[in-house]
Amino acid sequence: MQPAAGSVFPLDVTSIPTKATWPYAQQWSFGVQRELPKAFVLNMAYVGSKGTKLTVERQLNQLRPLPASENPFALNEPLTIADCTVPAPNYQRLDH
Secondary structure: OOOOOOOOOOOOOOOOOOOOOOOEEEEEEEEEEEEEOOOEEEEEEEEEEEEEOOOOOOOOOOOOOOOOOOOOOOOOOOOOHHHHOOOOOOOOOOOO
């Protein structure tokens, strides 16, 4: 199903939770350094992070992906503003 020409599509639906939860992130690191014979140094480290109760925005009206045969863009091709701009209906340029 294709959207009508000039329509505002796709619409975005965003919900706000009624009960607030406070998100937080934890970060940690641990390292060990040892001097070895013949002027060598061994350095080992571990770093980590964890996010809890992070906010998620769900795209409820997300378009389904197109099959590769119908997709006008190549793999990993970035979109430009020209790709996303649709002229208004009955738009006429004044310089013609």
